[in-house]
Amino acid sequence: MAKTSLVRDVAAVACGETLSCLWDGVDRHLSSARTSITLATDDKPMFPGFSAQWTDKLHFIDPTSYGTIPVYRVLDYGGNIINSSEDPKLDQSKVVEIYHCMTLLNSMDRILYECQRQGRISFYMTHYGEEATAVGSAAAINPDDLVFAQYRETGVLMWRGYTLDQFINQCFGNCEDEGKGRMMPIHYGSKANNFVTISSPLTVQLPQVSLVRGGDIGRNNGYAISTPSHEQYRGDGIAAHGPAYGMATIRVDGNDIFAVYNATKAAREFAVKENRPVLIEALTYRIGHHSTSDDSSTYRQDSEVNQWTGASHPIARLKQYMENQGWWTEAQEKEWKQDTVNRVRKSLERCEKRLKPDWREMFYDVYEKMPDHLIDSDDSDWPRVRRSCP
Amino acid sequence: MFQAINNALDIALGKDPSAIIFGEDVGFGGVFRCTLGLQDKYGKDRVFNTPLCEQGIAGFGIGAAAAGSTAIAEIQFADYIFPAFDQLVNEAAKYRYRSGNTFNCGNLTVRSTWGAVGHGGLYHSQCPEAYFAHTPGLKIVVPRGALKAKGLLLSCIQDRDPCIFFEPKILYRGAVDDVPLKEYTLPLGKADILLEGDAVTLVGWGTQVHVLLEAAQLAQKELGVSCEVIDLVTILPWDRETVCNEECFLHLESPIQRVTGFDTPFPHIFEPFYLPDKWRCFDAIKKSVNY
Numbered sequence: 001m002a003k004t005s006l007v008r009d010v011a012a013v014a015c016g017e018t019l020s021c022l023w024d025g026v027d028r029h030l031s032s033a034r035t036s037i038t039l040a041t042d043d044k045p046m047f048p049g050f051s052a053q054w055t056d057k058l059h060f061i062d063p064t065s066y067g068t069i070p071v072y073r074v075l076d077y078g079g080n081i082i083n084s085s086e087d088p089k090l091d092q093s094k095v096v097e098i099y100h101c102m103t104l105l106n107s108m109d110r111i112l113y114e115c116q117r118q119g120r121i122s123f124y125m126t127h128y129g130e131e132a133t134a135v136g137s138a139a140a141i142n143p144d145d146l147v148f149a150q151y152r153e154t155g156v157l158m159w160r161g162y163t164l165d166q167f168i169n170q171c172f173g174n175c176e177d178e179g180k181g182r183m184m185p186i187h188y189g190s191k192a193n194n195f196v197t198i199s200s201p202l203t204v205q206l207p208q209v210s211l212v213r214g215g216d217i218g219r220n221n222g223y224a225i226s227t228p229s230h231e232q233y234r235g236d237g238i239a240a241h242g243p244a245y246g247m248a249t250i251r252v253d254g255n256d257i258f259a260v261y262n263a264t265k266a267a268r269e270f271a272v273k274e275n276r277p278v279l280i281e282a283l284t285y286r287i288g289h290h291s292t293s294d295d296s297s298t299y300r301q302d303s304e305v306n307q308w309t310g311a312s313h314p315i316a317r318l319k320q321y322m323e324n325q326g327w328w329t330e331a332q333e334k335e336w337k338q339d340t341v342n343r344v345r346k347s348l349e350r351c352e353k354r355l356k357p358d359w360r361e362m363f364y365d366v367y368e369k370m371p372d373h374l375i376d377s378d379d380s381d382w383p384r385v386r387r388s389c390p
Numbered sequence: 391m392f393q394a395i396n397n398a399l400d401i402a403l404g405k406d407p408s409a410i411i412f413g414e415d416v417g418f419g420g421v422f423r424c425t426l427g428l429q430d431k432y433g434k435d436r437v438f439n440t441p442l443c444e445q446g447i448a449g450f451g452i453g454a455a456a457a458g459s460t461a462i463a464e465i466q467f468a469d470y471i472f473p474a475f476d477q478l479v480n481e482a483a484k485y486r487y488r489s490g491n492t493f494n495c496g497n498l499t500v501r502s503t504w505g506a507v508g509h510g511g512l513y514h515s516q517c518p519e520a521y522f523a524h525t526p527g528l529k530i531v532v533p534r535g536a537l538k539a540k541g542l543l544l545s546c547i548q549d550r551d552p553c554i555f556f557e558p559k560i561l562y563r564g565a566v567d568d569v570p571l572k573e574y575t576l577p578l579g580k581a582d583i584l585l586e587g588d589a590v591t592l593v594g595w596g597t598q599v600h601v602l603l604e605a606a607q608l609a610q611k612e613l614g615v616s617c618e619v620i621d622l623v624t625i626l627p628w629d630r631e632t633v634c635n636e637e638c639f640l641h642l643e644s645p646i647q648r649v650t651g652f653d654t655p656f657p658h659i660f661e662p663f664y665l666p667d668k669w670r671c672f673d674a675i676k677k678s679v680n681y
Contacts, residue, residue: 146457180490189489196456197489201480207449208456208481365491366526368550371579371627 068236069251071283074258077311079320081258088258088265092327098139098257099322100336101159102131102315107340108164109288111348112171116185116292120352121171123185127152129255129287132314133219135159136260137280141268147195148205151186152219160193164347174354180361219254221286226299242279254282255314287313392562394536394569395424395501398543399462401573403432406460409547411437413447413464413501421466422503422562448474448500452482455495455552462547465502468556469513474500475521482552483527496550501543504532504556505597506665511658517596517651519625522554529553529578530625532596537567541576542623549578558596581629587618590675593633595622598666605671612672615679644681647674 045052074086081087090098109126116124127134134155138147147156154167165176170188173181179189179197189197196205220238222229235241242249248270252259260282267278285308289296296305311317322328363374403409411425417439419426429437440447444465451463465471471478478500486494506515522530529551533539539557546553558565584599585606592602599621606617622628649666657664 148453178490178492179488182490183488187488189492191492197485197493199481199484199488201476204449204477204481207443207446207477208453365487367529367627368486368494368496373627373630 063235063240069239069249069281071251071253072259072263073253073256074262075256075317075321077317079317079322079324081321086258086262088262090258090261092325094139095318095322095325096327098135098159099315099318099328101135101155102257102318103336104164104340104343105131105135105155105158106315107337108167108344111341111344112168112185113288113292115171115348121185123292124171125151125186125291126288127154129308129313130219130221130284131155132257132260132318133254133282133284136257137264137282140261140264144194145268148208149195149198150202150205150219151198151200154186154188157188157190157193157195160190160195162188162190162193162195164344165351166190168344168347168351169354172351172354173356174351175357176351176354177357180365181357182361219282219284221254221284223286223290223296223300225290225294226296228300237281237283239279239281242281245277245279247277247279249279249281251281251283254284255308255312255317257314257318284314391533391536391539391557391565391567392422392424394540394567395543395557396426396428397569397571398540398547399425399428400431402460402462402544402547403428403436405573406547408458409436409460409462410454411462411464412440412450414442414466415439416464420464422557422559424501424557424562425464444470444473445477448477448482451498451500452477452485452495452552455498456485456493458497460497460547461495461499463498463500465500467514467516467559468502468504468518469516471500471502471518471554478522478528478552478554479525483525485527485552487527494550495552498552499543499546499549499555500553501555501557503559503562505558505560506656506661507560508661509658510656510661512655515656515661517556519554519556523626525626527552528626530556531578531623532556532558532625533623534558534596534599534621535561535565535567536569538576538621538623539565540569541574542578544573545575545578548575553578556596560597576623579624579627579629581623581632582621583618583632584621585617585619587616589615589617590678591618591620591633592671592675593620593622595625601666601668602671604668605675608668608672609675613676613679615675617675644678647678649674 045054074081074083074088076082105127109124109128112121112124113126115121130152134153135158138156138159143160147153149156157167166178167188169177170179170183171185173179173183173185175181178191179187183197184200187198187200189195196208199205220229224232229237237251239249239251248267250263250267252263254260260280263280263282267280270276271278285305286296287305287308311320319328319333363370366374399411403411411428413420415421416425416437417429417434419428425437440450447463447465451461454461465474482495482498486496504519505517519530519532522528529546529549531542531546531553533542533555543555546555581593585603587606590609592606594602599619602617602619606619609615609617620633622633649671651664651666654664
């Protein structure tokens, strides 16, 4: 009863000699408390919201006192399945389709990036090094699963059949852009493809997605613009947060398309069946600049970037796998690459020529119906925009 | 008024199987009793508590509305709506516009208690409507009593744009009207002329409408001045036609007076001196007519 004697000591000091007359009362109180404490130690703590055990050792939980969450992978850097029981056994046509999607995205990135450098579009963000996370996860879920994305998940839309013209229309903000030219480039959205329109404020989509109760997928690419991970958190990445919120959690190699695919497929099944969230942290490396408004060489070395452009690259790894299977040859590679470039160039030619939307589109869709303070509805030249501020 | 709100929510849930109510402590009936009995009647999957996180509540509501549900979110006090400011201003207000009307969160209504209550101090008294009034895409509504509260709240819930419905909490128990039990709606964007008059126009909303009515009576009695009293009802988009000031520049016979709270945080002990009470309003009327 170490605690009780401590209390008694404190009480004794507080009472002092002059208050000894009160001591009898304190002592009596402690005696009755002792009985109940003895009973309580046999019991579990009863604090609401916890199912913990008591401990009589003072011990801080330190992040180094338990292991870090391992990174799940299926393919090694040579494109071989490491553990055959984890082989998703996708058939040749699906694997080639996945490869086509990743590489088409890559070609679109290269050309639109150059387009921005030439001032033909105002802004662009590439997906270099992160092609597998979006395409792999998209291939593992159903086409009618609602997707809320940040801005480096274009591969999901591409997998779902969004066309090059649709992407490029958005980047040019021309009259065929579903978004009516109102948003910056790469802020895609498609009702038909169940892909909720992207917006710039970060993480706002997170609570919005809660309703869908699907898997939350975090891309951890090592950087937020120039800020490296070690300046963003001191814990074990994003995945370590999952269990704290009571979420089933896994960390995967985001450069391994099959690992991403397997984890997302299992997460979807779990989330739908159990009605519980899942957190997937996909580790990748952001090979490109953060955006066209960023020069990443000012905060990281080329040598660091180069480590990620070789055999560990998601496209290179899947290509190696396909070659190992006898599903892909250098000749096919050459022909397909040229084909993707031609397709993007042709689409670009078409989209760049299209007119911008009617300027009056600026005033629609603020509300469902245009309110009076935006227009003079009684004007015959409707919708003539009000010239004065309300 | 809290019973009228409760009745409106009951009707909304009864009529629309996709409607859900959520927020902090709404499950047991809400800290102002506005959701009393609704969880028992409609179940925990339609009326439920959320974690204490306003940005999460607003974001969750937007997601629910975007996915097709009628989402009725509660922010416990308007003073605590600021953590949700980003979700409401950057997301809710712009959802339809930025997606070219392919996605929207028009089925979202955010209810929040609002205004002075006698002893609320800095964080249980605020009126943050002006912050939101600068946000195209939102509708902002403040009722002045029970009858208005029910009709306007049902309009907000059915409206196809995201609405913020501020409930003057001092009126929860204070305002009593004969309120029809059946469903009815009242138009958004429409002001009410409560008192006809020809000398001065007084415009306010929420609790302040009652102060203006008293000030108008005082002006009639003391100065023989007949005041028109208008309840603006909707802050955004507001009813220009009824209030009509822009086009009446040439008809203005004196400067427009604004009688408001002071440019200080809302104080605890000094509340009676802080509020734009009927005497301050009366003084402004006097100044106007004597100009």
